[in-house]
Amino acid sequence: MAVVAVWKCDRDGAMFDNKKDAEEHDKMLELAANITSLIERxxxxxxxxxxxxxxxLLAKRRExxxxxCKGKPEMLLEEDEAPAQAAEEPSADDTVTPLAANQ
Incomplete structure (x- = not known):
């Protein structure tokens, strides 16, 4: 039986096959929670x-x-480049490791 290391995000339970992606996802969720709190207040x-x-939305598009905010407000109106970037970089969903029971 092989042992597979996975990292689990505390906030939403998403699982990743490497620590860097898990930490990035967790930071994004923390930012989203803080933005949500600010908006609700x-x-x-x-x-x-x-x-x-x-x-x-704002946390995912933070860049x-x-x-x-640094002087290029028109960038907010540009289309999401996620489909083009998806081919170059794996998304968080691509790095989530599914766990199979009883293997």
Missing amino acids: HVDGISEEVGEEIGL VLAKA
């Missing part, structure tokens, strides 16, 4: 679900958001 009447969606 300052925007009256926003639902928890919508706040979480906004938080995840583009940072560039926009």
Whole structure:
């Protein structure tokens, strides 16, 4: 029987085949949670679900958001380059290791 090392994200239970990807995912989820908290404190009447969606969106696009804040606001209007990047870099979903029971 082979032993397979996996890293589990504390926040959502996602599992990764390397520590770097697991830590990156966990940091993104922490940022999303903090953004959600900020939004819920300052925007009256926003639902928890919508706040979480906004938080995840901004956390996932943090690089583009940072560039926009540094003087390139038009970058926020550009289409998501995720499909083009997906071919070059594995996404978090590609690095999640499924666990099979009773193997």
